[in-house]
Amino acid sequence: MNPPLPITPEEDPVQVVDEWLKEATQKGIQRHPNSMTLATVNTSGQPSARVVLLKDLSVNKGFGVFYTHYGSKKGIDISSNSTVSAVMHWDQLGKQVRLEGEAVRSPAKESNEYFMTRPWHSQLNAWVSEQSKSLANPIDLVRRAKDKARDLKLPDPTDIAFNGLDLNKSCIPRPPFWGGYRLWFAAIELWTEGAGRFHNRIRYERTLSPIDAYTFQASDWKSGYLQP
Known part of the structure; x- marks a missing residue:
């Protein structure tokens, strides 16, 4: 059973996500510890969810990266509604992360480097x-x-x-219709399993302001506890 989350929330929840992901990877608890369920919404308001792999996590800037076909269902949804959410759950660790934010295409250079x-x-x-x-x-x-x-x-x-x-x-060159997305985090919720179903939840939120096609400026994180 996990100990309770700290009484004073960490200043940067992305650092916690990074630590949990590394723990899941090192312990080999599942084949793809970097898997996350990504939810998008189309123009009719219909949500869709699927599992993708978190291939990179920028702790300093606060975004994660996944790759896909830009003409896929998720790509089409994101082109009309860039607000998405994702969940990473490690059952054997008793830990879960909920991510909410804006998805924008990665710079071509980054997609090229990963494709290689x-x-x-x-x-x-x-x-x-x-x-x-x-x-x-x-x-x-x-x-x-x-x-x-x-x-x-x-x-x-x-x-x-x-x-x-x-x-x-x-x-083999990268197809122009395939590449990465940066998921810039506007909200992160950390969850750990507690005894007697007294689970522990902390939600962090910040405001994102676009700088260019790939980058956002973010405010400081604000946090608070949630009831299980």
């Missing part, structure tokens, strides 16, 4: 899959992957002999 670290199969898939679009037959996607692999002078992606091959990733 991906396995070539993942890079190829980013070119081929029109994420969230309907698919008449899965074989069609395989066929497109094989065709694109030939265009890029890559091995046949269905050939198991090449599955573990470490190719020169720089030969």
